[in-house]
Amino acid sequence: MGKKLCGTNYPLSIAFIVVNEFCERFSYYxxxxxxTLYFVNYLHWDRDLSTAIYHAFTSLCYFTPVLGALIADSWLGKFKTIIYLSIVYVIGHVVKSVGAIPTVGDTSMHIALSMVGLILIAFGTGGIKPCVAAFGGDQFEPEQVVETRKFFSIFYMAINAGSVLSMIVTPILRGDVKCFGDDCYALAFGVPAVLMVAALVVFISGSGMYKKVPPEGNILMDVCKCIGFAIKNRFRSSKHDVKRKHWLDWAEEKYSKRLIQEIKMVLRVLTLYLPLPMFWALFDQQGSRWTLQATRMNMAMGEGFTLKPDQMQMLNALLILIFVPIFDFIIYPLVGLCRVNITPLRKMACGMIFAAIAFGLAAFVEINVVKSVVEPAGPGESLVQVYNLMEGDLSLSLPVPASDPLKMPISSFQDPQEYKTLHLVEHSSNLTILVHSPGSVHPTEITQSxxxxxxxSLILYPVASGNxxxxxxVEDNIEKDPGGNAFLRFISxxxxxxxxxxxxxxxxxxxNYIMSPIQNLTRNRYPSVKCEAPTGVFSNLDLGLLDFGASYTFILKKEGENIVAARFEDVMANNVNIAWQIPQYVLITVGEVMFSVTGLEFSYSQAPANMKSVLQAGWLLTVAFGNVIVLIVAEGGGLEQWAExxxxxxxxxxxxxxFSIMAYFYTYVDPSQLDKLYQQDAAKGESEDELKMTEKMTKL
Structure with a gap:
């Protein structure tokens, strides 16, 4: 027996494993x-490509655990696998951080470094995923059942604590710390890199205390070989061969009946896994589509607190810590008192429904979010708004569709309020707008390309001479800032x-009415802005609240001895508060508790002890394929976001x-009867083997 944690029966080595997992999960999440915001804001990819790459990366993170399990069980063992792949993990983080430094190469270099970094991170995190928890379990003696169970609870808490803390801290490092004149993605990726280094150092520090189980061969490989042999043997068989009850029985010539029986049980569960990727296709969009939705929302939570769009993801991990005990100790017992037989598969089906409702709410929120967005011009169309900076009111005749009024009044120094659509004959066309002035017989013709x-924006202003x-x-930017900042510009x-x-x-x-370049500014109130002119300094410019996602034009005018700013809102501010996302996060988390937690428990209860790793690999692959679904829809769907x-x-x-139909025909296996069933099968198999041996001896 090794060293114990002070005052407990737990091996001291698990402290290093738990701290390692906390740091690693902080690093990853x-x-x-x-x-996603890095892709949109830094690499300047569009939303669909950013979503696709995000889910391609997540998918790879859930394909690679199969490779990690093979390496650990068949070659290096869990300890060395964790060490070597953690080094790969650290290198990936460092490369990713370097790729986020603007002074390192050009855009193509940033993209190349980012992709290489993400691939290394995917192999690192995926490779150690099936090893760390199992390695922690190896530290306990077989009789320490209670301690082992509590360890996994502590391990799960460390995962969620690391993810919650990281999803609060890294968005702050990204948005509140400025480097190279913009959001500091290099720091936001660099701190997780430091945490991964800490995870590796902590894990190596406990090396002398670990119980290291040598690799004993991978059961997953045995399963694959058995299935392959059964299929090959079945197709090689002739019509005169004895019929088998199950196609796996064709492997009896080479593999034991016990293994074949165990694989049959596992395949029954894996068949139920086939519909499951669709749940993960919805669940993992919290970090992509839902985060992008948050960038176009009002992120003020009261006057003194503002959320970052990428901080909302922490709500899921936080709610998990709250909901798991509530469901286990309150909701499920209450349902049981109502004599409702809520089986594990029914819980999973309910979890799917909750996730679907969450996306229905997300669609409702999205419909309201896009009301503040200027709909871009389509092919053969252009948008225009007109600023009247003349002293009197005007009216315009625009070449617009017949459904719009022929003449449009436009008041002096008033917000144009909305863009008008112009229909072009070619890719680029000259169009004429007629400006009608009071007291003028003939309108002024303004022809522009x-x-x-x-x-x-078409700016109308008086000639310097006064007549x-x-x-x-001026070409406008009607897209909202992906980071939720405000755009502004000035005309003097x-x-x-x-x-x-x-x-x-x-x-x-x-x-003299020359438009300044567009500026990007953090959402805030600007009640007293210094304005300096050659004739003096004026410090009383009141720009008011520059709100999330809005675009403003300020007209500087002289009033008495002061300069004042007339405020025009070109693009509406985000008027849907980010709090409206909370219900969809609550529902998706309820769905996760009923689907994910229950699904793992169900899977483990329905399969032999030595097949747990096979089911773990199958479960992780459902997450991978779910992200592939999102990748396909994001790149090929072409739908509006609410419709998606x-x-x-x-x-x-x-x-x-x-899934519910499949679950209806599923017959549950009592875990307590599994060993008895194996013993019966084994005894039956031995009797058959003895009979065959007797027949051979008789012939001899």
Missing amino acids: GMRAVL YTEQRAY GMEHDL TLPENTSVYLTDVPINVQA FVLFACLLVAVCII
């Missing part, structure tokens, strides 16, 4: 929390250049119906 699928009207056409009516100090670096605004959410919800309901 912290990196993954900011990954417009390009399809772009948005413009007549000038105009300027002053005859001299002006400097506006929103930060330490001034924004230079040119004189509805599609996933409907698909899961359909899969739930199929």
Whole structure:
């Protein structure tokens, strides 16, 4: 017996394993929390490609555990596998962090480093996933059943504690710390890299205390070989061979009846796994589609607290810690008192329904979120809004569809309120807008070139001499900032250049109605902004609240001795609060408790003890294939986001119906009867072998 934890019967070595798991889960979930926004904001990929790569990475993380299990059980053993693949893991984090440094190469270099880093991380985290928990279990003696069970509870708590903490901290490092003039993704990826180094150091530190079980061969390989031999033998057989009750019985010539019987039991469970990837297709979109939805929402939780869009993911891990004991000790017992027979498979089906409802709510939220988004111009169309900076009101005649009014009034220094659609004859066309001035007999014709699928602002302003009207056409950005920041720009009516100090670096605004470049600014109130002109310094510019996702244009004017800013809102602020995502997170977590936790317990109870690793591999593969489904839909669907959410919800309901039918015909196996069944099969197999041997001896 090795050293014990102070005052307990637990081996001291498990402390190193638990701390290692906490650091590793912090490392993985912290990196993954900011990954989608990294793709969108830093690499400037579109939402669909970012979602696809995110789920391709997640899928790879759940394919590689099969490889890790093979290496550990057949070659290196769990301890060496954890060490070597953790080194690969650390290298992946370092490469990923370096790829997020703007000064390191160009965009292609950043993409290459990011992809290499993610592949190494996927092999690292996936490879050690099936090893760490099992290695912890190896530290206990066979009679320490209670201690082993409590260890796995502590281990599970360490996983969730690491994930919750990381999904709070890394978005703060990304958004609140600025490096190279922008969000600090290098730091957000660098801290998880440091935590993975700490995980490796802690694990190696306990090396002298571990009980290291040597590799004994991989049961998964035996299962695959047995199945392959049965299939091959079946197709090689002639019509005159004895018929077998089950296709696996064709492996009896080479493999024991016990192994064949165990594989039959496992295959019954694995057959039930076939519909399960659809649940994970919905569940893992918390880090992709739901995070992207959050970027277009109002993230203020009261006046003094603001969430980051990638911090909402921590709600799932936090709710899991709350819901698991509530379901185990309150909800399930109450359902039992109502004499409702809620079997494990029924719980899993209910979990699917809750996940589908969560996506229905996500679709409802999305429909309201997009109301604040300017719908982009389609092929053969262009968008335009008009600023009237003249002293009097005007009316416009736009070449717009017949359903819109022919003449549109536009007040002096008033917000244009909305973009109008222009229909183009070609990819780029010259169109004429007629401007009607009060008291003028003939309208002013303004002809400009417009390009399809772009948005413009047409600025009307007086000639410097005081008579007549000038105009300027400026291309607009109507997309919201992926990080939830506000965009703003300035037009000055002053005859001299002006400097506006929103930060330490001034924004230079040119004189005589020249539009300044667009600036990106953190959401905040700006009640007193320094404005400096050659004639003096004015510190009373009140820009008000620059809200999440909005785009503003401020017109600088002279009023008395002061400069004031007239405020125009080009793109509406995000007016749906991020709190509206809480119900969908609650429902998806309820679904996870009923589906995932119950599914693992059911799987383990329905299979032999030496087949647990096979079922674990099968379960992880359902997660991998679920992410492949999202990858396919994201790249090939082409649906609006709310419609995509509805599609996933409907698909899961359909899969739930199929799963429920399969569950109806499933016969549960009593775990306490498994060993007795094996003994009977083994005795039967030995009797048959003895009979065959007797027949051979008789012939001799």
